[in-house]
Amino acid sequence: xxxxxxxxxxxxxxxxxxxxxxxxxxxxxxxxxxxxxxxxxxxxxxxxxxxxxxxxxxxxxxxxxxxxxxxxxxxxxxxxxxxxxxxxxxxxxxxxxxxxxxxxxxxxxxxxxxxxxxxxxxxxxxxxxxxxxxxxxxxxxxxxxxxxxxxxxxxxxxxxxxxxxxxxxxxxxxxxxxxxxxxxxxxxxxxxxxxxxxxxxxxxxxxxxxxxxxxxxxxxxxxxxxxxxxxxxxxxxxxxxxxxxxxxxxxxxxxxxxxxxxxxxxxxxxxxxxxxxxxxxxxxxxxxxxxxxxxxxxxxxxxxxxxxxxxxxxxxxxxxxxxxxxxxxxxxxxxxxxxxxxxxxxxxxxxxxxxxxxxxxxxxxxxxxxxxxxxxxxxxxxxxxxxxxxxxxxxxxxxxxxxxxxxxxxxxxxxxxxxxxxxxxxxxxxxxxxxxxxxxxxxxxxxxxxxxxxxxxxxxxxxxxxxxxxxxxxxxxxxxxxxxxxx
Ligand code: ADP
Ligand code: MG
Ligand code: ZN
Numbered sequence: 001x002x003x004x005x006x007x008x009x010x011x012x013x014x015x016x017x018x019x020x021x022x023x024x025x026x027x028x029x030x031x032x033x034x035x036x037x038x039x040x041x042x043x044x045x046x047x048x049x050x051x052x053x054x055x056x057x058x059x060x061x062x063x064x065x066x067x068x069x070x071x072x073x074x075x076x077x078x079x080x081x082x083x084x085x086x087x088x089x090x091x092x093x094x095x096x097x098x099x100x101x102x103x104x105x106x107x108x109x110x111x112x113x114x115x116x117x118x119x120x121x122x123x124x125x126x127x128x129x130x131x132x133x134x135x136x137x138x139x140x141x142x143x144x145x146x147x148x149x150x151x152x153x154x155x156x157x158x159x160x161x162x163x164x165x166x167x168x169x170x171x172x173x174x175x176x177x178x179x180x181x182x183x184x185x186x187x188x189x190x191x192x193x194x195x196x197x198x199x200x201x202x203x204x205x206x207x208x209x210x211x212x213x214x215x216x217x218x219x220x221x222x223x224x225x226x227x228x229x230x231x232x233x234x235x236x237x238x239x240x241x242x243x244x245x246x247x248x249x250x251x252x253x254x255x256x257x258x259x260x261x262x263x264x265x266x267x268x269x270x271x272x273x274x275x276x277x278x279x280x281x282x283x284x285x286x287x288x289x290x291x292x293x294x295x296x297x298x299x300x301x302x303x304x305x306x307x308x309x310x311x312x313x314x315x316x317x318x319x320x321x322x323x324x325x326x327x328x329x330x331x332x333x334x335x336x337x338x339x340x341x342x343x344x345x346x347x348x349x350x351x352x353x354x355x356x357x358x359x360x361x362x363x364x365x366x367x368x369x370x371x372x373x374x375x376x377x378x379x380x381x382x383x384x385x386x387x388x389x390x391x392x393x394x395x396x397x398x399x400x401x402x403x404x405x406x407x408x409x410x411x412x413x414x415x416x417x418x419x420x421x422x423x424x425x426x427x428x429x430x431x432x433x434x435x436x437x438x439x440x441x442x443x444x445x446x447x448x449x450x451x452x453x454x455x456x457x458x459x460x461x462x463x464x465x466x467x468x469x470x471x472x473x474x475x476x477x478x479x480x481x482x483x484x485x486x487x
Contacts, residue, residue: 004243005208006236008171009127009163009216010228011200012178013156014188015134016061021153022133023052023095028154031137032194036148044153046090051282054079058155059102059286061187062131063296065157066103068181068303069126073293077102077286079131082275088136088147096158098277101130102288108181109305110173111323119319124174125162132156157187163202163213168229168236175199175225176327180304183329192224199228204249205239219254219263231256235263307332315345324353330367338374347381348374355395359402371405372398380408387468393417421468423475426459429467430475433458434483445484452476 018028024043042050066073080098106126114120136152138145159178165171179197182188188196204216219235222228234256239249254263302310304326311322326332331352338348356377360367380401384394389412397411412418420426433455434441444451452473459472 003208004205004240005166006168006232007163007204007206007213007216008165008168008232009202010161010165010171010174011202012159012161012175013134013198013200014065014159014182015196016058016155016157016187017189017196018055018057018061018155020055020057022055022058022131022155024153026153029150030194031148031151034150036146036150039150040152044090045149046092052095052280054283054286055155058131059288060296061155061185062102062129062157063288063293064185064300065159065182065187066106066129067293067297067300068185069103069106069108069129069159071103071106071126071129073103073288074100075288075290076100077131077288079280079283079286080277081280082132082277084275086135087145088138088149088152090136090149090152094133094135095280095283096132097130100285101128103129108174108177110170110177112167112169112173122164122170124164124170127160127162129157129159132158163204163216168232171201171232172225172229175228177304179225180327180329184301184303186301195223198223199225201228201232201235203232203235203239205236205243215249215251217249217252217254217263219256220266222256227256227258230261231263234261238263304332311345315339315349317345317349321349321353325349328367334367334374338378341375341378343374343378343381344385347385348378351377351381351398355398359399370402372401376401376407383408383412387419387421387470388412389417389419390465390469392465393419417466419468420463420466421471423471426463426467426472426475429459429462430455430472430479434479441483444480445487 015028020026021028021044024041026039026041026044029039043052063073077097078100079095081093082096082098083093085092104127106129107123108126109121109123111119111121132155134151134154134156136147136149138147140146161174165174179188179190182197183190190197199222201219201222202216203219204214206212206214217235217239219228219231222231231254235254242249250268252268253266255266256263308319308322308326311317311325312319317325324331325335335348335352338352339345356367356370356372359365360370377398380394380398383389383397384391389397393412394408397408397415397417400406400411401408440451440454444455455476456469456472459467460469
């Protein structure tokens with residue numbers, strides 16, 4: 001029987017976190033917490049005669065994203081009216097870029113596991129990115145529907161990929177990378193629970209190796225990367241089954257049911273002519289001065305790939321460690337602030353990616369929620385380096401720091417967890433051990449030097465791991481030297 005492969009193209013809607021909306025001076029606010037309909041005006045509520053004005057900052061943000069995605073920035077820009085009816089779309093149309101988007105023909109490299117498990121890079125084409133405005137939000141309560149227009153007119157950038165994805169792993173890698181680029185650019189904070197990033201997956205399935213683009217379905221309104229992956233996986237399986245049973249996939253728009261994990265038909269797909277696009281008569285074409293583009297290109301911040309490369313070459317981190325650290329801007333910031341506090345690059349990377357990540361996972365927190373700042377973590381790591389505490393104690397100290405936000409030193413002091421580096425105290429323990437274990441001592445002196453580890457282990461046991469191991473090793477060496485001379 002034939003094997004099938006998925007073909008997927010993604011449309012990502014990113015809110016641009018400007019201060020004001022796309023075409024009016026209303027503030028852009030957190031849609032999940034602001035009181036409804038407080039940030040509205042005649043423009044975004046579509047009062048007759050109100051005129052839109054293009055937000056310069058939104059255009060700038062859109063260009064920054066376009067540049068970061070290796071797109072060409074188009075000089076001639078035009079907005080169009082896309083007509084459709086929805087209760088939270090007061091104008092009855094959305095102002096969007098149709099034939100003349102701000103950015104086109106770019107690409108983004110993603111990293112995915114190859115067939116042999118090695119990480120390989122794959123280039124995904126970016127067809128276009130265009131500016132538009134968000135709709136309001138409807139909430140359904142019993143028989144009633146409530147409309148909040150705070151979000152109406154918030155700037156959106158729609159980023160459309162080529163149908164270049166061949167697996168759900170690839171769309172996940174792309175979504176994560178795109179999200180981190182938007183964060184690095186400072187144009188979107190990436191918090192999907194606030195709806196600032198939304199996905200649409202266009203999914204088709206074909207016989208593996210074929211070049212045709214089969215009929216696709218479009219899954220709308222996916223509010224998280226997880227939902228996008230689940231919905232796409234379901235849809236791939238569904239279409240594969242249709243073909244295996246000799247059927248045909250119908251082109252349609254689907255919704256995703258989070259509870260059942262299934263896609264379901266919302267409507268047959270609308271075509272461009274359904275929207276009756278025409279140029280927005282209230283906005284003149286927007287001409288982008290190439291000098292403006294150059295200025296923005298020069299000002300782009302260091303992006304994840306460049307930062308990853310620098311972490312590898314400048315600090316000797318592994319590609320994997322570096323990739324994890326740059327994947328989220330907040331984590332990269334935490335790491336770099338720790339370096340400024342004189343943290344050892346490799347040790348700091350280990351503590352973040354192992355200890356902090358474990359805690360963040362268990363507590364379901366973000367790195368920005370931590371009570372322990374990078375300088376505090378570095379101070380703890382340096383206590384280990386300076387021989388004040390051992391590595392295991394440091395983990396216990398960190399656990400307390402994460403709970404109450406105190407510095408490491410006072411916790412070590414209060415708990416009496418400092419390493420025992422008092423020579424006479426350690427010597428007393430060592431003398432006792434030597435006296436009480438004549439056989440191992442004899443073997444050691446007879447050449448079984450591997451027994452040194454056992455002796456050190458005994459001291460550790462007695463001191464509950466708090467002895468300064470390096471010092472204990474020195475003291476044993478001296479003791480055995482004296483015993484050798486005496487015999
Ligand atoms: P629309 O505006 O109707 O959504 P577009 O032509 O702009 O249509 O394409 C939208 C998305 O669908 C793009 O991301 C594109 O890569 C993807 N796409 C197009 N054809 C296919 C296909 N056969 N299978 C999967 N994805 C596709
Ligand atoms: Mg679409
Ligand atoms: Zn407004």
